[in-house]
Structure formats: structure tokens, C-alpha cells
Amino acid sequence: MKQTRSFLLIVTVALLSACQSSRTITxxxxxxxxxxxxxxxxxxGGMARVAYLNQKLKKKNPAGxxxxxxxxxxxxxxxxxxQHEGQRIRGRQMVEVMNAAGVDYVTFGNHExxxxxxxxxxxTQRLEESRFQWVIANMKQRQGTSAVPFRKDGAELPSSVILSNGKIRVGLFGVCLPVSKDFLEVTDFIEAARREYQDLQGRCDVVVALTHLDVAxxxxxxEQLPGLALIMGGHDHDHLHEQVGKVPIYKADANAKTVYVHRLRFNRRKQWRRTQSELVTIDAAVPEEPRTAAVVDKWQQIAAQSFRELGFxxxxxxxxxxxxxxGREKTVRTEHLALTDALAQSIFEAFPDSDLALFNGGSVRVDDVLEGTITQYDLIRILPFGGGTSQVTMTGDLLHQVLEAGRLSRGKGAFLHLHQARYDEPxxxxxxxxxxxxxxxxxxxxxxxxxxxxxxxGMGFLLPTHPGVKALFSPEPTDYRTDIRKVFMAFLKKQG
Known part of the structure; x- marks a missing residue:
């Protein structure tokens, strides 16, 4: 059963249910x-707001x-x-905020x-900095010819854990979709999940899954594990609820615009009776937890100074x-839509004597849907890695090779978005x-x-030394075209 509720109502429900906390896992x-x-x-959204809700929930049911x-x-x-303290930040800010917010368990997502x-x-650095537990059943680190579990604080990351409030025992395992990295060994998530479920089933009252998978x-x-009490998922960015038999599947909105609160209810004989799930909107009505807010503010100040130094x-x-x-990853690597069309046109207009413009979908990293007001910060979110733009004079034969490589890379970062070029399938x-x-x-x-x-x-051939490259024009360092984000910004400002 799913209910969509405001923050104030969720706190009220927590108060009313406090007397049943010994028979509830939240x-x-x-x-x-x-x-x-x-x-x-x-x-x-805002992690300090989520931290406040976490505090409220734990106050009402501290053991569960x-x-x-x-x-x-x-x-x-x-x-x-x-950069901060001479190094790229690379997720350090998120781990520090999650530590402050009181996150207990996570599983890997592909972006980790x-x-x-x-x-x-x-x-490895982020693992050691984290104070929360990572749980993953289908991923290991390759070391030579063998594969070993990732480690944190000298111990192997568990494939599953047993959570208990002293009376109820809930088994939880984590699985992630396939990721291709030289150091990573990924096994079939269904087989890994089945192994963990069978191991936990006899030792727990119920088993739940923490997953980073496509909803399909x-x-x-x-379908394979119809006895699961709950699947708490990720990867999809819009909140959803699916039901397969008796197994409920839930995902919240990306960037904590919403969160789910799940309550597993048990009777006096510790038999699972039902799962009550509520979608809670995280907005200005939710106060900020001060300690987490201070950590967020610290990193915001670091970022603001860096942006100013970069001219934003x-x-x-x-x-x-x-x-x-x-700007979702699955979209920008497969389709040409409003965002990518505008970005391709902006590159073209920065070099108005060009015959066409193109860019790789993998350069768009916002992995979100933006609507309404667009700020400079949003443009940096869209193109966080920046980088310059140039004009290359090349032979038609080389251009054909480039365009074909992009066309055949549908679903990958090399998928090309184009302005003044199109492919006729027939x-x-x-x-x-x-x-x-x-x-x-x-x-x-x-x-x-x-x-x-x-x-x-698929474009290892595309180098300045390729015989098909006849000329390469790169703007001067002070030219706005040396940063693709400023190219996009200049174009958008002209649109009004």
C-alpha cells in the first residue's frame, strides 16, 4: 500500500505508531x-532536511x-x-554529508x-571516509587472477546484514546492475540475490532487498524471489511503486526531492503482516537538521569560491x-531532445562558418530532468567537466567515419548529437x-x-595527427569558447 503524504503528516503518523515500535521496522x-x-x-530536496526526518523517525523508533x-x-x-586542498573532491562532500545525516546502509550504484x-x-578513499555500512552481493574487486570483496576499516564489505530491534530480525542484501571496469568483477544479480535470500531466510523473520537496478x-x-517483503530500489530517477505478486517495489525521486518511509509491521508472534510505504515530499516545509546543514554549508562555500575563480x-x-x-543518462545516450539539440546548436553558433556541429552524449552528466528556470549552476551540473571547443577541417571520408562511430554507439557516451546533420535510415x-x-x-x-x-x-582514430584532419582551430585561452559551459550560456542568453 502506498500513500503520498506531507512531512507534517508523516510526523503525526510516527507519533501515533510509537506504541507499536517494538513490532515495527522502519x-x-x-x-x-x-x-x-x-x-x-x-x-x-536537501540532505539536511532528510537528516531532520531521519532524526524524527529514529526518536520514535530508536531500535528499529x-x-x-x-x-x-x-x-x-x-x-x-x-578542487579542494590540492585534490579533486570526487564525492568526498557527499560522504561527509551522509555521515552527518546518519545514513546507516548503502549499496553500490553504477556511478560509484x-x-x-x-x-x-x-x-577506496571514499569507503574509508564513510561511517555507514556498504552492502553488496554481486560485486568484487579483481586482484590479479582472483576476485575479493571490497574492504572498509580492514574488514570485507558484507553481501548482506541482519537488522534487529531486539525482537524482530530483518535480513537485507544489496545488488547493483552490471558495470564495466577493469578492477571490477560483477556476477549475475539474480543468482547473488537468490544465494543471499536462501542464507537469510532461515535466520530472519523477513528479507528485504536494497537494489540499484532498472525497474524491469x-x-x-x-518474480524470482516472491517471498521478499520489500525491494527498495534506485537507478530510476522518478518515484514509482510496482507490485509483482506480493512483492512491492519502491523508488523515490532523485536528489531527495522525495523519500520513502517504509514500515514493516509484525504481529505479537513476530509474523510479518504488511508493509506500509509513504512517499514524503522534501521541501521548505521540512526543517534542516543543524549539524548536517553546517556540513552542507561548508561545502557550498568551498564550491562558491571555486566557481568564482572559474568565472561563474x-x-x-x-x-x-x-x-x-x-538530461538523464539513458536519454542523452539514445535520443536527440530539447537539451541536446540546444547544446549542439550552441556549439555550431560559436563557430558560425562551420558546416555542422557535434558532441558526445556522455559529456552531459546531470542525469536529471530540468524544467523552468535555468541558472549558471544548472549549466555546470549539465556539463561538470567543462572543456574547450574547437573547429576542425576534415575530409568527408573522416567525417563519415566519425558520424558512423557515433551512430553505432547508441546507448553509450560516444552517441553523437548533431546540428546541421542527419542520417536517413532508408x-x-x-x-x-x-x-x-x-x-x-x-x-x-x-x-x-x-x-x-x-x-x-570507438573513436580512437580521431586525433589531430589523422591524415584526414586538414586544419584545427583552437580559440585563444581568454576566449569564452575555451569552456563549453560558457558557449552554452552565451547561446541561451541570446535566446532571451
Whole structure:
């Protein structure tokens, strides 16, 4: 059963149910949180507000309340790309805020692995800084020819845990969707979940799952393990409730715009009776917990100073959207919509004598839907890594190779967004300004500098030394075009 309630009502419910706390296990559930402070001009989200709710819930049921996060918090974030004390922040701010907020258990999300390739250096640092427990059943770290559990404080991360208020015992396991990294070994999440469920079933009153999966995979998990009492999920960014048999699946909105409060009710014989789940809106009506708010403010001040040094005014409004800007990862790597169309056009207009403009969908990292007022801070959220833009004169043959590599990378970061270029599927022909691409001709292409490094998937050939590159124009260091975020901002301001 799901109910959507205000914060004030949820506190009232907590008061009324306090007498039953010995027979209730409560979960405060969030997922996919990249921002520590409220968004939408302070109206939505904010980890200090969630921390306040956590305090209230734990006060009413201190032995049986757990604050859980279903993955994705180390990345992507604007603050994570900045430097502090000589190092990139890279999720340090989020771990410190989550420590202050009183998070108890987390599982991995795919974005926890963004900062590392061959060796999990950054992840290891964040693990050691965290005061909450990580739980993961289907991921291990490769060491030579073997795979071993990740470690924290000298101990292996558990694949599952047993939570108890002294009377009720609840088993909890964590699983994550597949992630491709050299240092990571990922096993099938269904098999891992089944193993943990079977191990926990005889030792607990009920078993719940903390997952970072696509909702379709959560449904598969529920079908395979119909005895689960609850699936608390992540990865999807809009709140949802699905029911598969007797297994409820819940996900809250990204960036803590909402949270779920789940109450597992038991009778006097410790038999699970029902799960009551309430979606709570986190807005200005929810007070901030002072200690967490102080940590958030500390990192906001660090970020503000870094932004000023980079020439940004984070709170300045630059644009108002007429339609939602869908910047979710699964969208920008598969479709051309309003946000990516506008960004491609901005790059084109920065080099007006170009024949076309293109950029890789993986450069958009906001992983959120933006609507209404767009600030400079939002643009930094969209393009946190920045980077310059250039104009490359290349042969039609090389351009065709680039466009094909992007087209065949649908679903990956190398998927290309275009302005003044399109692909005609029936004839399998590329068109530039409604003229077929001529492989014998040359074209001026406006693009991000990153694409000329050969580091994009499937585009290792795209280097300044390629014989198909006839000229490369890079703006002077003082030119606004040396930062793609300023390119986008200049374009949006002209739109009014």
C-alpha cells in the first residue's frame, strides 16, 4: 500500500505508531542523490532536511529505524569536479554529508565507479571516509587472477546484514546492475540475490532487498524471489511503486526531492503482516537538521569560491525552458531532445562558418530532468567537466567515419548529437544541410576538444595527427569558447 503524504503528516503518523515500535521496522529510503543542497531555488530536496526526518523517525523508533541509500551518490556532481586542498573532491562532500545525516546502509550504484578505471583509488578513499555500512552481493574487486570483496576499516564489505530491534530480525542484501571496469568483477544479480535470500531466510523473520537496478530488473528479481517483503530500489530517477505478486517495489525521486518511509509491521508472534510505504515530499516545509546543514554549508562555500575563480556566478538565471530538458543518462545516450539539440546548436553558433556541429552524449552528466528556470549552476551540473571547443577541417571520408562511430554507439557516451546533420535510415545516407555528405570534399566541424583526443569509445582514430584532419582551430585561452559551459550560456542568453 502506498500513500503520498506531507512531512507534517508523516510526523503525526510516527507519533501515533510509537506504541507499536517494538513490532515495527522502519526504513527511510533515498536513492540517486547527487546534490547535497536544495534545488529549484531552495524548494526541493536537501540532505539536511532528510537528516531532520531521519532524526524524527529514529526518536520514535530508536531500535528499529534504518536510513538506507540505494546507490548513486559519489558521482556525478558539480562539487565533485572541483578542487579542494590540492585534490579533486570526487564525492568526498557527499560522504561527509551522509555521515552527518546518519545514513546507516548503502549499496553500490553504477556511478560509484565513475572516477576509477584500472584501480579503485578514489572509491577506496571514499569507503574509508564513510561511517555507514556498504552492502553488496554481486560485486568484487579483481586482484590479479582472483576476485575479493571490497574492504572498509580492514574488514570485507558484507553481501548482506541482519537488522534487529531486539525482537524482530530483518535480513537485507544489496545488488547493483552490471558495470564495466577493469578492477571490477560483477556476477549475475539474480543468482547473488537468490544465494543471499536462501542464507537469510532461515535466520530472519523477513528479507528485504536494497537494489540499484532498472525497474524491469527489479521486477525480474521479485518474480524470482516472491517471498521478499520489500525491494527498495534506485537507478530510476522518478518515484514509482510496482507490485509483482506480493512483492512491492519502491523508488523515490532523485536528489531527495522525495523519500520513502517504509514500515514493516509484525504481529505479537513476530509474523510479518504488511508493509506500509509513504512517499514524503522534501521541501521548505521540512526543517534542516543543524549539524548536517553546517556540513552542507561548508561545502557550498568551498564550491562558491571555486566557481568564482572559474568565472561563474552560480545563482544567475540564464534561461527559462519552454519544455522539460531531459538530461538523464539513458536519454542523452539514445535520443536527440530539447537539451541536446540546444547544446549542439550552441556549439555550431560559436563557430558560425562551420558546416555542422557535434558532441558526445556522455559529456552531459546531470542525469536529471530540468524544467523552468535555468541558472549558471544548472549549466555546470549539465556539463561538470567543462572543456574547450574547437573547429576542425576534415575530409568527408573522416567525417563519415566519425558520424558512423557515433551512430553505432547508441546507448553509450560516444552517441553523437548533431546540428546541421542527419542520417536517413532508408537510404543509409548522411546529409549535411540537406545535401548528401561528399566523402571527397572537406568540411568544417565544430566540436568539443575532448573528441579530438582519441579517448572516446570507438573513436580512437580521431586525433589531430589523422591524415584526414586538414586544419584545427583552437580559440585563444581568454576566449569564452575555451569552456563549453560558457558557449552554452552565451547561446541561451541570446535566446532571451
Amino acid at each position: 526504513f527511510l529510503h533515498i536513492n540517486d542523490v547527487y546534490e547535497i543542497a536544495p534545488l529549484d531555488n531552495g524548494r526541493a 529505524t534504518y536510513f538506507v541509500h540505494a546507490g548513486d551518490f559519489l558521482s556525478p556532481s558539480v562539487i565533485g569536479t572541483l 565507479f565513475d572516477y576509477d578505471e584500472q584501480v579503485p583509488t578514489v572509491l 530488473d527489479d521486477k525480474r528479481l521479485a 556566478a552560480p545563482n544567475e538565471v540564464v534561461y527559462t525552458t519552454q519544455v522539460p530538458w531531459d 537510404t543509409q545516407t548522411w546529409y549535411l544541410a540537406n545535401q548528401p555528405l561528399d566523402r571527397q570534399s572537406t568540411y568544417k566541424v565544430a566540436l568539443p576538444d575532448f573528441l579530438m583526443t582519441g579517448k572516446e569509445f
